[in-house]
Amino acid sequence: AQTVTQSQPEMSVQEAETVTLSCTYDTSESDYYLFWYKQPPSRQMILVIRQEAYKQQNATENRFSVNFQKAAKSFSLKISDSQLGDAAMYFCARSGNNAGNMLTFGGGTRLMVKP
């Protein structure tokens, strides 16, 4: 089975600081998509950021950016200037060569933000 691994079950960060969530994955495909999803407590899962594997440039969305290392099959999420509203479960996921295809998820990282 092709897997996605998040090695940090829980992380904490001080408000306004920067935190990095780790993700590694396994795939035999050359073209695929990677995602970070956020699930706030008792709220809907939403997409944070998406990376196409064929693009070398790391994706960025406001305070969220990724460090995509294709050879190492690593896809970490950096959150800058952390806010209390960033507290949530974060899931790393991988799909095949169509971004909307079936997703394989990691086990999740619970991020706590300290005021």
Added chain:
Amino acid sequence: DVKVTQSSRYLVKRTGEKVFLECVQDMDHENMFWYRQDPGLGLRLIYFSYDVKMKEKGDIPEGYSVSREKKERFSLILESASTNQTSMYLCASRSRTEQYFGPGTRLTVT
């Protein structure tokens, strides 16, 4: 705005009951998915559908079935609920670029 809704946020059922979880999307998407979410395991795919009346098994289909009679609606069925099916169930609908998730149904089987 994209919208995926699920019929219940919380559900409590007894062992052996037949359980229906409903999901509706308003985006005219062809592909819909049912996932199960458990702590430490992330989300695991149960079934997906790529068209009306079409379905494919995911990674953990045992004990579940699905129904897709209309494009906007995708139902997950537990034929005879068991305690090990206590979990959070998430439905998703797919656009070309991403999946959109419903709010989830937390099912407890006692």
